[in-house]
Amino acid sequence: MTARVAEGPLGRQARQRRAELEGRYPEIFSPPLLSRAIVLALLGAALALFLFGFWQLGFSFGRMWRGLGRLGDFIPLMFPPNPETWARTEMYLWSLAETMAIAFLGTVGAAILAFPLSLFAAKTVVRSWVLRWPTRRLFNSVSGVDTLIWALIWINVVGLGPFAGVLAVMTSDIGALGRLFSEALEAADRKAVDGVTSTGGGPVSRVRFGIIPQVLPVMASQVLYFFESNTRSATIIGIVGAGGIGAHLSEQIRILEWQQVSFLVILILVTVAAIDWVSGKLRFAIMGRAPAGAAA
Amino acid sequence: MAQSLPRLSENRLSPLMDGYARALAARRARSLAYSAIFFVVTALAVLAAEVDLTKFFANIGNIGSYFDRILTLENGQRVWTDPAEWFWGWKPWGRLLLDTLLIAYVGTIIGAVAGFLLCFVASANLVANPWIRSSVRRLLEFSRTVPELVFALIFVIAFGLGPVPGVLALAIHTMGALGKQFYEVVENIDMKPVEGVSSTGASWAMTVRFAVVPQVLSGFLSYALVRFEVNVRGAAVMGFVGAGGIGQDLLEAIRKFYYSDVSALLVMIIATVVIIDLISERLRHRLLSMESAR
């Protein structure tokens, strides 16, 4: 069955009345260009910047073509993933454990340090801005620096190794967690606080019994999200020497041992999936449901 | 107090108190078990991560002295006494920062466009075929789970040093992350308009264009802005693996102990990130208020 070409009665009517309708509803037949022009101009500007970026960053057809060709050469070399020896496998598994340890300790440490700081940054806990403002600036600055940069800095302080990684994960998360914690504190229901106040509770018990019980589950679920994302970042801080599986991964890529690389990547994928699964279960147990919009 | 609460007689009070104590004990036992698990895991992690607190406390002074050193110029003065000397390299650094922003921008756009095109195919409410849907989802999952620096390392070898591999690595990661957020938005839309449009004989693409996109566009934009913020941070470290941007200079400054350069670069990076965050937050609020005004 194909679309009919013949014009129906409505089409005929419309054809006869077109001139009249166009006269009566000019804005429908030639819509005002202004609103469209604004959208088009914005899109054009975005596209122009995009093309400028291409040119400025050195993209070219030849380069893309050659690069994709080389990538096409590597990919078959990755199969099958193969660590070759059992000793290697063992070594990889150990550094994987190290990676998870970095993520775990970094997250826990960040949560422990961010919690008291977040109290200063929450409007509902500390009324005066004298403490609140600098704490918030601190959070923003600290979280503006990537984990990898912190790792480099900590290596200068405690030397190469996973401990620097733990400290790096911790420092970069204090800012982001602190901000989320203080937002959770501010979003807490006032009714419970009023309840505690009405029984004669002071400021400390207001926070302890009025606010904290409400926000603890929210905070716990955010900490779990951070644990998941830190597992991902802990896999790469080894690239700069701060422990974990990243050191092996970058080494194997540099010496073009593609079967090792794909083995390591699969190891990472499986670990991340497992951590996500466990953490999802825990979050569900804590919140009783999947919290919407809690992801950072 | 005029009159105290009458106290229950002992034989009525004790079963109530016992019940309360039992409930409490069960809860205590459970939290005790959880704490025990937590401490065991922590202890294992401490072993695995070679946490050495004696070394940490022996070196804790280093933290102070490190920050002291990066805030000192070569002539022994504090950095802020001579901003011109502190930021002596502002011109090349500024250019590298702009490159970093461009890497984030181009990477975000490529990734967002790819995520946009793929998300509809990954949505259960738009595509009935489970094979297509789950293969797209696996692709997205792979792209966001493999860290972007790993992609960057591989691309540096394929495409050569410079910003190109950085952009591509960010783009792939962005595609995976945004693609997932996008299809979750799409799966929560109102399906009535979709039925309405497809009942007129519109093609799948046309139905998506007119019944789905108008519902999701502002949500997509706001997710893409957040992703741009994240990518600016990510682009700042691409240089660590030779994939362009300011990272290369920062890495050198830290490794070669050009102390005041480290602080200058950090200040520039933090300032850029904070400004981008502020602008993006403004835009997102504007988007939100536009949305509620409609």
Place this chain on the structure above:
Amino acid sequence: MLRISGLTKTFGSVRALDDVSLDVPAGQIVGIIGRSGAGKSTMLRLINRLNEPTAGSVVYEGTDVTALRGRDLRAWRARCAMIFQQFNLVDRLDVMTNVLLGRANHVSPALAMLKLWSAQDRAMAMTALEMFDMGRLAAQRAGTLSGGQQQRVAICRALVQEPDLILADEPVASLDPRNTRLVMDALRTINREFGITVLVNLHSLDLARHYCDRLVGLAAGRLVFDGPPVALTDAVSRELYGLEADEVTDADPAADPRVTPLPARRSAGAH
């Protein structure tokens, strides 16, 4: 001529539509009546192929509609326009674009994706809108209109499809009495002026009697009545609606459920 034969649809273990056969000659207004859950919506959705039948077929002018795929299926959908209880407009698009979406199957996809509609298509949409006094609302967002206005926009969208038949699924169930009248009048106008066959699901027997040439009664997914409105006796309507019979008609105030013996139980398949 639309020929429905043995049409069956099961959802899990529930038979929503059970072996329904029906011939509809061109130009009729057919009212499909029955209590909610009787299978009225399912039947219309199967005809438009928004759902797939479990068994049976729909044949239109010699073409087996149930076997169509891809482009042919979309062409069929364009020929049998659908009107929904909840209007199913795109709230965020303006009225004009919503109506023009009815042209989706007739226009070049590339131009339509960019909202570049031809002047003839725009004129068709305006003609349809003016027919129901909606011309001045063309630039408004559909979501800002009242229910009655939205349903009229939906009718315009159906109309610019230049369909052979219109399937209206409880078009007035969400509307107040005044808008109910407007929308039902609109359907009758379409039928009379353009000769479009109309299949309309109605809960209210009075409306069905007043507007339709022919009534088809469904109960628990089965066809239990087919005939002109005058043939619909109280006994039949009680079989269709059970205790609800009073609710859906004021025609017989004497029918008091307290004194009428209970009709055969029909609620088994209703949900």
